Amino acid sequence: MITQSPSEFLEAYVALAPHPAAAATARAAFLVAPAEFALAAESARDNRYMDTSLAVDPLKALAQHGALAQALRADCPIITFPGDPATPDAIFPNNVFATAPGRLIIGRMRHAVRQREAERTDIRAFFGDLLGYDEIDLSACTDLVAELTGSLIIDRVRGVGYCGLSERCDMAGARAMHQAFGLRLTFCFELADSEYHTNVVLALLASRAAIIAVDGFRDPAVAAAIAQAYGNRAIWLTPAQKRAFAANAISLSDRSVWMSVGAAAALTTEQRETLADYDFAIGAVELDEIEKAGGSLRCCVGEIY
Numbered sequence: 001m002i003t004q005s006p007s008e009f010l011e012a013y014v015a016l017a018p019h020p021a022a023a024a025t026a027r028a029a030f031l032v033a034p035a036e037f038a039l040a041a042e043s044a045r046d047n048r049y050m051d052t053s054l055a056v057d058p059l060k061a062l063a064q065h066g067a068l069a070q071a072l073r074a075d076c077p078i079i080t081f082p083g084d085p086a087t088p089d090a091i092f093p094n095n096v097f098a099t100a101p102g103r104l105i106i107g108r109m110r111h112a113v114r115q116r117e118a119e120r121t122d123i124r125a126f127f128g129d130l131l132g133y134d135e136i137d138l139s140a141c142t143d144l145v146a147e148l149t150g151s152l153i154i155d156r157v158r159g160v161g162y163c164g165l166s167e168r169c170d171m172a173g174a175r176a177m178h179q180a181f182g183l184r185l186t187f188c189f190e191l192a193d194s195e196y197h198t199n200v201v202l203a204l205l206a207s208r209a210a211i212i213a214v215d216g217f218r219d220p221a222v223a224a225a226i227a228q229a230y231g232n233r234a235i236w237l238t239p240a241q242k243r244a245f246a247a248n249a250i251s252l253s254d255r256s257v258w259m260s261v262g263a264a265a266a267l268t269t270e271q272r273e274t275l276a277d278y279d280f281a282i283g284a285v286e287l288d289e290i291e292k293a294g295g296s297l298r299c300c301v302g303e304i305y
Contacts, residue, residue, distance in 0.1 A: 035083025146173030
């Protein structure tokens with residue numbers, strides 16, 4: 001079922017029993033290292049978190065990325081693919097490559113500079129030839145835009161997707177991802193005009209709590225419905241906290257939430273205590289150089305299910 005109605009979503013959600021064997025978090029994750037890190041002016045056209053006037057330090061970005069990989073290994077195995085100088089800002093692989101059990105999904109990116117990333121044969125071969133995953137390739141579909149887990153936040157335990165519609169994902173893309181990920185329910189909604197990806201306004205933590213920036217949604221009732229679905233176990237962000245990428249977070253185990261140092265610093269003491277009450281410990285990694293490219297920690301992480 002795909003719906004754009006908050007009430008229909010909640011009615012369908014409560015009728016869904018969790019998958020008994022579904023894992024709430026990934027069994028491993030992969031990153032793509034920065035290579036000659038730079039900012040793509042084409043991506044900046046609809047990513048308001050980017051500022052192409054800023055100078056970037058490729059070596060600092062590489063060092064921060066390496067520290068990220070090392071930190072995340074505390075929760076699950078991490079694989080880092082080498083970067084490609086032809087795509088110098090291609091450090092956010094979750095928009096292009098994503099997985100469901102036994103499947104590699106390749107997204108249809110909006111911008112040509114990002115579409116080139118989908119052509120990487122080594123990542124395709126890793127999942128197809130080595131892991132034996134079936135490939136679902138949306139990258140050649142010219143009639144849709146589907147930027148995978150940038151636009152689509154997934155509750156893996158229940159098979160529910162939360163899809164924000166913007167320049168980076170349209171309804172045709174949402175339908176294609178619903179099928180590709182094998183979802184049972186997808187709740188589609190429009191993001192605020194200033195937003196490009198859902199994962200900067202919403203995070204689901206191990207399918208049992210949420211981080212929500214309500215100003216990132218065109219209709220506040222959508223954010224309220226998502227929080228209600230999780231028993232109102234939600235951290236509500238201010239616009240400033242959203243801009244600090246506090247919603248661009250990920251859980252790679254049942255008891256942790258990872259975000260950048262800047263995002264973690266933006267949280268209040270009460271929010272930190274609430275996360276602790278939800279049994280989540282905060283892990284933070286310095287990513288200020290990488291964040292100049294308009295994404296943060298969650299954007300860097302491709303999950304392997």
